[in-house]
Amino acid sequence: MNNLIEIRGLTKAYDAKHIAVNNISLTLPRGKIIGLLGPNGSGKTTLIKMLNGLLTPTQGSIRIGGQPIGVETKAHVAYLPDRTYLSGNKRVNEILDFFCDFYEDFSRGQAIGMLQSLGIDPASRMNTLSKGTKEKVQLILVMSRDADLYILDEPIAGVDPAARDYILRTILNNYNPSATVLISTHLIGDIEQVLDEVIFMRYGCLLLYTSVDNVREQHGKSVDAYFREVFAC
Amino acid sequence: MAWNLDNDRPIYAQLVERLQVQIISGAYLPGGKLPSVRELAAVAAVNPNTMQKAFAELEKSGLIITQGTNGRIVTEDExxxxxxxxxxxxxxxxxxxxxxxxxxxxxxxxxxxxxxxxxxxxxxxx
CATH class of the missing domain: 1.10.287 (Helix Hairpins)
Known part of the structure; x- marks a missing residue:
């Protein structure tokens, strides 16, 4: 089975006036790195939260690996939320324990290796780390799982360019032909080279789903430049 | 070191050119072994599927040859x-x-x- 995510007629309305996601149908394959792009308020995070079962759709359905969203899909989806949920009082080590308990597919060794290469001491408490370092720790936790789907909501916004390169390399090195990585970001230019495909969202609707090289071939410009044109204010 | 790529052209086409230049200049010798798609994608900091597409294009032109599980070599046809x-x-x-x-x-x-x-x-x- 080559399709990983099947979204049918998906809608999320917070109330009659606020439709965050509006009738989206989309099938996403395995083995791809996909950018989820759109201006602020276009519904990216709402879509992501529904994929993770944190919000219930108003209408429509989602299946991941053939399963409806639930305990089974959560065991195979590694999610980096747009803000932290890790307790500041905990040490990095303790959080590793927590992830080992929680996720069967978590590799402590891999996480330790990545922490080391970024010079992060596993004995340090979360609230003594800088904002960017906390973000790195979170990303390491997520990428150290052997999941089918990685959903990264703004993974590189808060980190310096050198760490950004490391993170992109981490994503590439963990590339697995049976898994898909969905990345929501505004820093398109920085990640364009590592993406297979892009999804453009506007006002909760699906505007475009195509490959990066298709955009470049058809429009003679980068996805970053094309985005600026489509969403010009 | 990530490869510097232009913004206005398809990425795979630029990878094809880069690899062509490396073959022409002798960085990869005729009959010599090429790195795997994964290795090269990591070096270039590009998507492995895009690198795969570039390799397929070079295979079509005959510049590189796939040898089953042994990986790929540069053609010996100078x-x-x-x-x-x-x-x-x-x-x-x-x-x-x-x-x-x-x-x-x-x-x-x-x-x-x-x-x-x-x-x-x-x-x-x-």
């Missing part, structure tokens, strides 16, 4: 490598002409300008 070199050289020439056209030079003017510049260069070398 004629093919020479053709590829001419093709790339032609593309460079077209870029030059296009640039000169933007400055208002016709083709023959562009050619004489090039000769003039080359002549001066040689004189300077002596």
């Amino acid at each position: 004629g093919l490598i020479r053709d590829s070199k001419r093709e790339l050289a032609k593309r460079h020439a077209e870029v030059y002409f296009a640039g000169m056209e933007g400055l208002g030079f016709g083709r023959s003017q562009a050619v004489s300008f090039l000769q003039e510049t080359a002549g001066k260069g040689e004189a300077g070398d002596e």
